Each structure stands twice: as C-alpha cells, then as structure tokens.
Amino acid sequence: MMKTATATFVAALCCAAARGDQWCVAPAAIADAGTVTRTVIVPPTADVRTIVGARVRVAATHPWVGDLAFRVRHPSGVEVVLVDRPGIPSVGFPGPWGCGGDNIDCWFDDAAVAAAETTCSVTAVPVLAGSLRPTGVLASLKGLAPQGVWTLIVSDSVAGDAGQLTAACIEITTAPDCNVNGIDDAVDIAAGTSADADEDGVPDECGCVADLDGDGAVTGADLAVLLGAWGSCAACGADLTGDGQVLGDDLAVLLSSWGACGAS
Amino acid sequence: MRSWSRLILVIASACALGAPELCAADAPRMAVKRLFAPAADVEQGIVRLPTPEATPTRSQAAVFTGAFERATERSRVARFAFAHGGGPLRLIPLGPEACRWRGRVVVGAETIPLAGSDALVSRVSERYASQAVLGIEDATRTYELDVPAGPCVVEFWSDLPEGAGAALVVAEVGGGDDAPALVASLATRVNRAGAPLEFVVRGESPATGGLAPAVSAPVDVIGAAVTWSDGAVEQSSVVRSLKDGSARVIFAGARAGEAIVRIDAFVADARGVPRQRSLFYLTRIADGAVFAGAARVHRDPSVAHWIRCDIEVASAATDETVFACAELWAIEGARQRAVGWIGGLAEVAVERGGAFVRLGFDGGQVDLVKGERLVLRNARLHERDGFAPLDVRAEIVPELEVALAGGGRAALDPSAWGGEPGLASVAVPAVSSFLPPVGAHVLVLSHGYCADSNPWPLAQFAGDAWPYENLETNLSNDAFAVDIASRAAQFKSYGIVGHSQGGCAALHLYTFYWSGLDWAGPGRLMQCVGSPLEGTPLAGNLAALGSALGIQCGSNFDITPDGAAAWLAGIPTAARARLHTYTTTFTNVPFFYDYCNIVTDIFLSDPEDGVVEHAAGHIVGAQDMGLKTGWCHVSGMRDPAQTGDSARNAVLNAQGAR
Numbered sequence: 001m002m003k004t005a006t007a008t009f010v011a012a013l014c015c016a017a018a019r020g021d022q023w024c025v026a027p028a029a030i031a032d033a034g035t036v037t038r039t040v041i042v043p044p045t046a047d048v049r050t051i052v053g054a055r056v057r058v059a060a061t062h063p064w065v066g067d068l069a070f071r072v073r074h075p076s077g078v079e080v081v082l083v084d085r086p087g088i089p090s091v092g093f094p095g096p097w098g099c100g101g102d103n104i105d106c107w108f109d110d111a112a113v114a115a116a117e118t119t120c121s122v123t124a125v126p127v128l129a130g131s132l133r134p135t136g137v138l139a140s141l142k143g144l145a146p147q148g149v150w151t152l153i154v155s156d157s158v159a160g161d162a163g164q165l166t167a168a169c170i171e172i173t174t175a176p177d178c179n180v181n182g183i184d185d186a187v188d189i190a191a192g193t194s195a196d197a198d199e200d201g202v203p204d205e206c207g208c209v210a211d212l213d214g215d216g217a218v219t220g221a222d223l224a225v226l227l228g229a230w231g232s233c234a235a236c237g238a239d240l241t242g243d244g245q246v247l248g249d250d251l252a253v254l255l256s257s258w259g260a261c262g263a264s
Numbered sequence: 265m266r267s268w269s270r271l272i273l274v275i276a277s278a279c280a281l282g283a284p285e286l287c288a289a290d291a292p293r294m295a296v297k298r299l300f301a302p303a304a305d306v307e308q309g310i311v312r313l314p315t316p317e318a319t320p321t322r323s324q325a326a327v328f329t330g331a332f333e334r335a336t337e338r339s340r341v342a343r344f345a346f347a348h349g350g351g352p353l354r355l356i357p358l359g360p361e362a363c364r365w366r367g368r369v370v371v372g373a374e375t376i377p378l379a380g381s382d383a384l385v386s387r388v389s390e391r392y393a394s395q396a397v398l399g400i401e402d403a404t405r406t407y408e409l410d411v412p413a414g415p416c417v418v419e420f421w422s423d424l425p426e427g428a429g430a431a432l433v434v435a436e437v438g439g440g441d442d443a444p445a446l447v448a449s450l451a452t453r454v455n456r457a458g459a460p461l462e463f464v465v466r467g468e469s470p471a472t473g474g475l476a477p478a479v480s481a482p483v484d485v486i487g488a489a490v491t492w493s494d495g496a497v498e499q500s501s502v503v504r505s506l507k508d509g510s511a512r513v514i515f516a517g518a519r520a521g522e523a524i525v526r527i528d529a530f531v532a533d534a535r536g537v538p539r540q541r542s543l544f545y546l547t548r549i550a551d552g553a554v555f556a557g558a559a560r561v562h563r564d565p566s567v568a569h570w571i572r573c574d575i576e577v578a579s580a581a582t583d584e585t586v587f588a589c590a591e592l593w594a595i596e597g598a599r600q601r602a603v604g605w606i607g608g609l610a611e612v613a614v615e616r617g618g619a620f621v622r623l624g625f626d627g628g629q630v631d632l633v634k635g636e637r638l639v640l641r642n643a644r645l646h647e648r649d650g651f652a653p654l655d656v657r658a659e660i661v662p663e664l665e666v667a668l669a670g671g672g673r674a675a676l677d678p679s680a681w682g683g684e685p686g687l688a689s690v691a692v693p694a695v696s697s698f699l700p701p702v703g704a705h706v707l708v709l710s711h712g713y714c715a716d717s718n719p720w721p722l723a724q725f726a727g728d729a730w731p732y733e734n735l736e737t738n739l740s741n742d743a744f745a746v747d748i749a750s751r752a753a754q755f756k757s758y759g760i761v762g763h764s765q766g767g768c769a770a771l772h773l774y775t776f777y778w779s780g781l782d783w784a785g786p787g788r789l790m791q792c793v794g795s796p797l798e799g800t801p802l803a804g805n806l807a808a809l810g811s812a813l814g815i816q817c818g819s820n821f822d823i824t825p826d827g828a829a830a831w832l833a834g835i836p837t838a839a840r841a842r843l844h845t846y847t848t849t850f851t852n853v854p855f856f857y858d859y860c861n862i863v864t865d866i867f868l869s870d871p872e873d874g875v876v877e878h879a880a881g882h883i884v885g886a887q888d889m890g891l892k893t894g895w896c897h898v899s900g901m902r903d904p905a906q907t908g909d910s911a912r913n914a915v916l917n918a919q920g921a922r
Contacts, residue, residue: 063785064756064783091295092294092295092296092778093295093778094778094782094783095753095756095778095779095780095783096753097703097756097780097783100756100757100782100783122778122782122783158703158756159701159703160701160703160704160705160756161756
C-alpha cells in the first residue's frame with residue numbers, strides 16, 4: 001500500500017503525471033475459481049479536493065482472461081466494474097468460454113474508444129492492452145473524496161486456469177487547486193474565499209486578472225480597455241483592485257502583469 | 265462408464281460455472297472466418313479448382329449388385345453374369361453371411377463348384393476376407409480359379425430371405441498393375457440440377473513392364489445408369505464413342521443431391537483382349553446460388569482498414585449459406601499479377617434490393633500501384649455441405665470504391681473482431697463422455713465416417729483426452745466439423761486427433777470457423793491418421809455396395825476425389841500448415857498377403873491402408889509425418905488398426921495441442 005513508487009510504473013508516469021496521483025495495490029495470486037481483493041489507502045490529509053477523473057491500470061498474467069472480472073471499489077462503497085469476463089456473452093467469436101487470450105496490461109479509461117468487454121484476439125499478448133473503455137463508468141467516482149481504503153476485486157469464475165495480478169493502480173485526478181490551499185478552486189470561489197473577477201472559474205490570485213480581453217496576454221489591448229473605463233466604475237472588469245474605481249493603482253497592477261499570462 | 269446422473273451434473277455445472285451458453289436455452293453460435301491467402305497460394309494453385317480430369321475414378325474390376333431370389337422352398341440364389349476374357353479370376357462375393365454361401369461358376373458347358381462342393385475343389389483357391397469396411401461383421405470367402413474365356417454365370421445359394429442383397433466383385437488374378445482400367449471423370453466441375461450430367465470415359469492399359477505411364481486403351485461402354493438422390497434410376501440417354509477411343513456418357517436433366525453413376529464397359533488389355541469393367545462414380549448435383557456478374561469492393565465502416573467485397577448472386581433462398589471465394593488480380597494493360605485470394609462461408613444477404621455474399625480482407629494486404637485495377641478471377645460458389653461447385657466465373661470486375669494501397673502495413677489480426685457471427689448455431693453439447701472436467705483444455709480424439717465406436721484407446725492418452733462420439737452417422741465435412749465444435753463446446757480449448765474423416769473435419773473446422781481450436785496452446789493443433797484428405801476411390805463403391813446390401817451410412821461426396829478436390833481448393837496454406845498427417849500401409853508378407861483388405865485392394869493404389877491411399881492422406885502445405893508399415897485403416901483387416909499404434913499414439917498425445 002503505497003503511493004506510486006513501483007518500478008513498473010516509471011514508464012507510465014512519464015505520461016500520466018499531469019493527470020494525477022497513482023495509488024497501487026500489491027501483487028497477488030489470482031486463485032483458480034476464486035476471488036482476491038487488494039486494497040490501497042489514500043491517506044487522509046487536509047486536502048479536501050474531490051475526484052474529477054480516474055483511470056485504472058491492471059497488469060495480470062492469466063491464460064484465459066475470459067475467466068476474469070475486475071472491479072474497483074471506492075472507500076464509500078461505490079463500485080465500478082472494469083471488465084467482467086470479456087467475450088461473454090459471445091456472438092460467435094470468441095466462443096462460449098469468453099476470450100481465451102493471455103494476460104492483461106491496460107488502462108481502463110472512460111475516454112478509450114475500444115471496449116474492454118469485447119476486445120479479444122487469438123494472437124495478441126497481452127490480449128487486453130493499451131487503453132480500453134471499462135464496462136462500468138469511472139466518471140461515477142466524480143465528486144467523491146479520494147481519501148480512504150480503495151479495493152480492487154479480482155474474480156476468476158472458471159476452474160482450470162489461474163494467474164497472477166502483477167500490478168494495479170488507480171490514477172486519481174482531483175479538482176484544480178491553483179492556490180494550493182487544499183480546497184477545490186470552485187469551492188473557494190463559491191465560498192467567497194477567492195475572488196473570480198474575470199469569471200473564468202480560476203481564483204483571481206492564480207489567474208491573470210489584467211488580461212482583460214481574455215487573449216492570454218496582458219498587452220496594449222488590455223491597456224486600452226482599462227483606459228476606456230477610467231474613472232468611477234462599479235464592478236467592472238478593469239477595476240483590478242476592486243475599489244470601485246479605475247485609477248492609477250489599477251494601472252500599476254496591469255503594468256506589473258505585462259506580457260504573456262503565466263510567463264512570470 | 266456412462267452415468268445419467270453424472271451427465272446431468274456436468275451440464276448443470278457448465279451452466280453454473282459461467283458458461284450460460286452451454287445451457288439449453290442458449291446454444292453457442294459459431295462465427296465464420298474470413299479467409300485471405302497470399303498471391304503465392306494462387307500462383308501455386310493451392311486455392312484453385314483442379315480440372316475434373318485430375319480426379320478420375322478408376323476400376324480394374326467388374327462389380328455386380330443383385331439380390332437373392334427364391335430357388336427352392338428353402339434356398340435362395342443370386343446370379344451374376346459377365347463376359348470373361350480368359351485366365352485366372354478372383355471372385356469376391358459380398359453380403360451378410362457371405363462365407364456361408366455356396367457357389368459355382370458356369371462357363372459354357374462347364375460348371376466349376378466353389379465353396380461347399382466336394383468336386384474340383386482343387387481348382388479353386390480360397391481365402392477368407394473381412395467385410396468390415398462395408399460394415400459387415402462376418403467375413404467372406406474369396407475364390408481364385410482359372411476360367412476359360414466366354415460368358416460366365418456365377419451363382420450363390422444361401423438360406424437368406426428373398427430380396428437379401430448380394431454383390432460380386434470380379435477381377436483378374438494378378439491383375440493389379442497389369443490389368444486395364446476403366447477410367448471416368450466428370451466433363452465439368454459445375455454440375456447443376458436440371459442440366460445434363462456428362463462423363464468422360466476412357467480405358468487405360470499399363471505399358472509393358474509396368475513402370476511406364478499407362479497408355480490409353482479403347483473403351484466400349486455397354487451400359488451406364490444413375491441413381492439420383494431420390495432413388496430414381498435412369499439410364500444414360502447418350503453414350504457417344506469418340507475417335508480417340510474414349511466415350512461420353514450423358515444423363516439429361518440431373519437431379520439435385522448426391523448421385524451414384526454406374527458405368528459398365530469393356531477395356532482392351534495389352535493383348536487386345538476385352539476385359540469387363542464397371543465403376544461406381546459418386547457425385548453431387550449442386551442446386552443453389554449463382555453469380556449475378558457484379559461485385560463491389562468498399563470500406564467496412566465498422567472496422568478500420570477492413571475491406572468488404574460484396575459479390576452479387578442470384579439465389580432462390582435468402583438464408584442460403586455457401587462457400588464463396590475469388591482470386592484477387594491487379595491488372596494494368598497487358599500486365600497482370602495475383603495479389604491474393606479471399607474466401608469463406610457466407611450467408612446470402614439482401615441489401616438495397618440485391619442479393620450478395622460478403623467476403624472481406626485487410627486493406628493492408630493488397631497493394632495496387634497507380635494505374636492498376638482490381639479484378640476477381642476464378643470466382644467460385646460452392647454448396648456448404650459437400651462443397652459441390654455451384655458456379656465458377658472466370659472474371660468479375662468489381663466496382664472499386666476504395667483505394668487499395670496497403671503500403672506494406674502489418675496485417676490486421678482478423679480475430680480481433682471475430683468473424684461473421686451466427687452462421688452455424690451449434691446444438692446443445694451432448695456430453696457423451698466426460699473424462700476431463702468442463703472448461704478444461706483437452707485433446708479431442710475423433711473417429712471417422714460412420715464409425716461404430718471411437719477407435720482411439722483412451723488408455724494410451726493422458727487424462728485430458730476426450731473421445732468425440734457421434735456414431736454410425738454420415739456427415740459432410742461441414743456438418744462433422746460443426747458437430748465436433750458443438751459437442752466440444754464444453755471445453756475452453758482443444759487440439760484434435762482425427763481418424764479418417766475426423767481429420768478432414770478438424771481441418772474444416774479450423775479453416776472455416778472460430779472454435780476451441782483457435783484457443784489451443786502450443787503443440788500440434790490437428791493430427792490426422794488415415795484421413796482421406798484427397799478422397800478415396802472407395803467412396804463410390806462403398807456407397808453403391810452399401811446401398812445394394814442395405815448397409816452402411818449412405819453416400820458422402822466429401823470423401824470422393826472430386827469432393828475432396830473441391831473442398832481442398834478452399835483451404836489456404838496457412839490452415840494446411842497446422843495439420844500433421846500420418847498414413848499407414850500393410851505389411852507385405854510374400855506368398856500370404858500384400859494388402860490390408862483383399863476387397864478394397866482392388867480399387868486402391870499401393871501403398872494404401874485398406875481405405876485411404878498414401879498419396880491421398882497427405883496434402884500440399886501440411887506437415888507430412890510419413891508412412892508407417894504394418895497398420896491398416898480399421899480393425900478386421902490384415903494388420904492391426906492404425907489407431908491402435910501405441911508408439912504413434914504416444915507421439916500424438918505428447919505433441920498434441922490442448
């Protein structure tokens with residue numbers, strides 16, 4: 001039970017880091033015709049941000065993936081079926097026993113095009129690979145807190161073939177927290193903890209408030225907007241200091257932000 | 265040991281264990297494969313229908329069928345008359361209790377008693393011979409005697425009921441390589457209901473010395489008749505002798521289904537003496553879809569890179585399933601090159617008002633360069649059962665609605681999206697034996713055509729071997745394959761060891777359907793022993809004799825040389841390569857015997873196993889595991905049954921994929 005640290009994840013992290021933190025369970029044997037559960041604790045912190053996205057990576061060796069079902073359970077009890085005996089029910093191929101391919105090494109991702117449930121091949125190993133759409137919807141975890149005990153449930157429904165869960169991680173993307181106060185930016189704005197003068201959903205302390213025309217840079221065009229609003233101005237965007245007037249202090253804020261937003 | 269309670273338990277377990285498709289309400293369905301073969305298969309003729317002359321039926325004997333008639337209150341007689349050119353004769357009576365029949369030969373004023381007589385017995389040499397290949401348990405006796413030239417009548421007496429079937433095979437002793445043969449072949453590969461059925465008939469006489477190729481010999485057809493599938497018998501309407509010594513036999517208005525043609529003729533031997541010959545030619549009259557002449561090649565909207573080839577057909581039944589195939593050629597002016605071959609079982613579909621069969625291929629496998637156009641050549645439609653050709657078109661120019669520029673891209677994995685589902689709904693598995701557990705990976709041991717038991721000794725195989733059994737049944741290769749898949753659906757994956765037609769069924773299953781074969785692990789996927797992959801000349805004789813004697817399981821076009829040729833022309837090298845073939849032949853014991861069965865020896869070319877000739881037990885592209893001496897096709901022949909060879913069985917078991 002540890003935050004992403006296993007060597008097997010180095011490659012994945014290079015692309016996934018921007019998405020969120022990964023939490024992995026320990027490897028386990030997949031007992032023949034049995035069920036194995038593995039848990040990982042996302043520790044409680046002062047951070048109360050909520051989940052906005054999740055992907056799950058599963059790597060397992062098994063000679064008949066059609067025997068297997070994987071579910072991930074949120075600490076609140078909400079469960080998402082990742083895949084449930086791929087190839088069953090069959091429409092002819094791969095046959096009544098589901099997909100007989102070997103091994104899994106894939107990400108379950110709502111955004112994937114191919115459905116894990118119907119992906120199968122007699123030649124590809126691992127047979128479930130790349131990015132696959134889960135049977136359930138990982139988006140159902142949205143709005144929930146990431147902290148707590150997560151559970152991966154692996155079941156093997158048919159006697160005769162056993163396997164090994166070699167890796168499984170959940171990658172959790174939480175809501176943005178640009179001011180790093182441990183609270184969703186949206187919550188900050190809604191609660192009035194942060195202002196959002198330009199109404200872009202980003203607390204002003206993080207944003208580029210002087211970008212009055214919203215083009216991503218503070219330029220002469222913004223200066224022209226500010227000068228156009230010079231003087232008394234109740235709740236107008238050019239009142240960068242929020243004092244009800246557009247004056248020299250507002251001009252000073254604008255000039256101090258001159259250039260591309262975020263460039264400093 | 266079978267146990268109904270265990271049987272119920274196994275079926276119930278299959279349902280409970282998460283294979284709901286094994287329950288009665290939801291029979292598993294099979295998906296068909298879309299076949300693609302590279303240009304090499306076209307260039308080497310692997311997937312091309314051979315001309316009919318390439319698969320003739322030969323006979324070096326005269327075969328007569330008849331029935332016992334009342335002779336006296338207690339005895340019945342069967343009479344057979346023929347013309348004999350003089351010299352030693354071999355007479356083989358066939359039928360129930362044939363070894364108890366008493367017989368005689370009447371030639372002119374002379375009467376020569378056969379078995380059961382005290383007189384002149386020294387002139388007759390007798391041997392016992394098995395009739396097992398005909399499905400008759402008791403043996404018969406063969407007689408060899410020197411008979412002067414002239415009209416012969418052979419009579420047999422028995423106490424069998426009136427009407428009981430009897431047959432007689434007549435051949436010259438020591439004939440073999442020196443005997444002239446009656447040879448017949450179809451005039452055309454496509455023989456449809458309602459059209460004339462035509463045969464080319466010729467004589468063949470061995471050249472002096474026996475080693476040189478046979479030379480044509482004059483043939484004089486004295487009779488030809490056909491028995492259609494509905495039992496109606498019709499004499500040939502036309503027998504035309506040609507200047508080259510051959511003849512044409514034509515039946516007007518063929519009827520759909522399997523037909524047995526009998527041709528009687530005199531063929532001159534090397535000395536010019538006419539020898540009476542007869543042959544039974546089993547063929548199949550096709551009735552179904554034909555090409556309409558158009559085709560359309562377009563992109564499959566559901567699978568990236570997959571190309572559909574819709575070939576228009578005219579069909580009376582929209583649910584008709586056929587085997588369709590065509591060569592793909594790239595043409596530019598006078599330049600032309602084969603670029604592949606496509607095929608597969610397909611259901612006739614109707615879309616936009618037109619009927620068509622849909623084939624498909626990976627666009628990456630076909631690369632046309634600028635200026636080249638795609639043409640379908642040697643397009644064929646075959647019946648699903650028996651693979652009798654329905655139609656052959658030399659060329660179809662399709663509407664090409666997609667650019668084919670594969671550019672060497674790696675081929676797609678066709679299994680990634682399976683086949684066209686639902687062509688064959690397999691029956692609820694009949695768990696006839698249940699040695700390995702449901703859901704296991706097993707080695708299927710299949711019997712052959714019309715077997716009365718599974719011939720494989722289970723004790724010589726590991727515990728994961730499973731005997732397939734559907735006994736005393738006559739199935740086409742397709743029905744046989746689907747039946748194996750149906751009954752073996754209780755297992756996740758399997759390799760197949762097939763005896764006789766069971767090997768053909770295995771190859772058919774692997775080639776045309778997705779099944780547990782495709783999920784088998786490493787090892788030899790299909791191993792066949794004594795399989796008539798290129799057919800057996802016995803097929804027609806067995807069908808005719810079986811019909812006359814009221815035994816056997818009926819005719820089976822798949823195991824004729826013609827049927828096998830039509831079937832094999834749909835099996836690409838890639839599928840053949842997964843087949844390991846084993847053949848056997850008899851031990852040659854000088855002065856005692858040099859055959860597996862003295863009856864079938866007359867119709868087969870050595871080496872043979874009593875049913876299957878060595879040359880027909882292997883096919884180009886398969887793994888030839890060799891010919892082994894001292895083993896015959898089934899038990900009851902001179903050497904033990906080939907399926908009882910413990911040394912080979914150890915190999916089949918150890919090497920077989922599961």
